[in-house]
Amino acid sequence: MDFSLNEVQMMLADSIEKFIANEYDFDARQKHSGSELGYSEEVWKTFAELGWTAVPFSEEDGGFDGGPVDMMVVMERLGRGLVVEPYLANVVLAGGILRRGGNSTQKSEWLSPLISGKLQATLAFAEPQARYDIANIATTAVRDGQSFVINGSKGYVLNGGNAELLIIPARTSGSQSDERGITLFGIAADTAGVSIQSYDTIDGQRAAEIQLTNVSLTAASVIGEVGGGFQTLQSTIADATFAVSAEAVGIMNVLTEKTIAYTKSRFQFGVPISSFQALQHRMVEMYVACEQSRAIMMWAAMAVTEGGETSAHAVHSLKYQIGIAGTRVGEEAVQIYGGMGMTWEMDVAHYFKRLTAITLMFGNADWHLDRLAGSATP
């Protein structure tokens, strides 16, 4: 029994922490977020140079051969730094599909430049009508001789405005929520018939609504088997659910630490407000929420590493926990900061917004609890 990180994981943690401390303060983050791209190309280059974009990929694919624990190490620290660079969209989502389903040509054309930071990519996992059901796909891909013609809409495509490669799940057969009949396509963003409407999100990131109108592709664009893309999609979304949860744990800890520090420096009635029991107990609850979430995150990291049925169960549990505990910690931080927590100027408000966005991504607390309530697993 061992809950510690190994040497490589500690080095990884250390290098990210140093980068955040030295080069990624809140002002820098705000600058990158508000820039035209919505992130810093410079920073992204650094991520690639330091090997962080290579973490989950096999050595054969040019990666670091990291597992869920390594991903947890990275994401928790990106959370602590409130990083806006598109790590989730590129490495976890698009990368997750390509490493699982990509053939050698696709890996060399798409995955290698993604890992080296030269290609921006994303996965369009959501459709406007589907809510959190990733199998609910109305976008169609109809075979036309040697090619496919795609029509449909994708919503909340992270990094959609900057991505050069879009990975689009489309239905080649079956009914709208059928797990069978889903095919994954890799599409260049500048292909005729692709229209992209990019927008800012509440958490200082970027997403896009994408319309696909008679987009014509050759069979070379198919990632994996025609009609057999669901497994790859599901595993990748499970990865992403785990990843944003770890990011949330990082954010929750920062919020708790900052709130505690703030109450010690804020004086009212002639004393620091940290001396008030009503506030102390609320901060203890924030601390409990952080520790409980960390415990579930560690369980999930180990369960996902093991694989099997417990793995899905642990990820549902984790995202449910994050939904409940994250909301609580975020709202409490703002309440205890008082008026200052309401201002755009304070980093606390921005951590709160990112946390809130995460609670709504890849299934909210209710959605995951429903999965747990319907399964017999202990």
Added chain:
Amino acid sequence: MNVTFTTAENEFRSEVRKYFKEEFPQDVLEKQRKAIPLTREDTVRWHKNIYRKGWAAPSWPVEYGGTGWSSVQKYIFADEQARASAPAFLPFGISMVGPIIYTFGNDEQKKRFLPDILEFNTWWCQGYSEPGAGSDLASLKLRADLEGDHYVLNGTKTWTTLGQYADWIFCLARTNSDVARRQEGISFVLVNMKQPGVSVKPIVLLDGEHEVNEIHFDNVQVPVKNLVGEEGKGWTYGKVLLQHERATITGVANLKYMLSRLCSLCAKSIKGAEPLSDDRTFMRKVAAAKVEFKALEYTELRTLASVASGKAPGPESSILKIVGTELRQRIDSLYLEASGYYALPYVRDQYDSTYPEEDRVGEGSETNAALVYFNDRKVSIYGGSNEIQRNIIAKHVLGL
């Protein structure tokens, strides 16, 4: 990062499981499964059984009769104990006064008291709380006045769990009132209850059970040789004891099996109705409790792994009492809800062997669900109320 057990640890688990299945008194397990209170005789008998096995004191040093188990072995033992529905050790001797005596007592006291605690020849109870001293324990008023080679005790202790069965009581008593801080001038004394001046008055709790007592001391003579450690240092010793108490209250292992019993009850079709396990609204509450349990379990495992690698338990261990007791109460309330009408009959002693079969009402553990629910309100109150626990975390962990 992993939570796998070694081959030796797995073999140890099998050995413990076999013990509870084959050597432990099975009638005691049966009562526990039905949530029927144990008699004094039951409690003495199973403790003596475990003593004969050599496992009476998992946490004590080997030189005093402890098992010498690693923290992982202790965890496995507690897990198997709960899995078998075996009762937890009565804490007053083994977890509370024993460690105080071997840590702060003299050689004579160790020789005199420890073997009987181990073999369960003496039943101990705890004299901490007083009518005027609950959360504010340092305001205690039991007086111990030195007269020659005796202290003379006058005052009252309360909430004394199973004091009606006890032979001895360990007390925090005031030996000096003229002190700068109230925490000073308190001493830790061991008192034989079978002597003039000690009277035990029952307090019946809301579940109708006589579990706790008020103990009156009227000019009770206590020889000076029964003072543990230094006079006036009792508060320091007592605080150490409270930490032991908090660690034993959590009962993480037990919660796992409470949850599994709850799930079995849900799966049962009660009196022709659809099983509750088909009711999504209810099962969502059960699922949420399971997630909370998993978090608690892994917080405990983290603490355990940290201790096993020779480090002190991390600050995360401070949340165990709060989370463990509040989750326990939540599971109790789900069990109550799941039991429906059959939580309501209040038929005392109906599981005694002498009780006429035809007069029994209901069946199985749901008939005790309400009593367990009511009785367990205590867990967030005793051992330092959960509000006091939050004060402690605020001060010592968060530095507020």
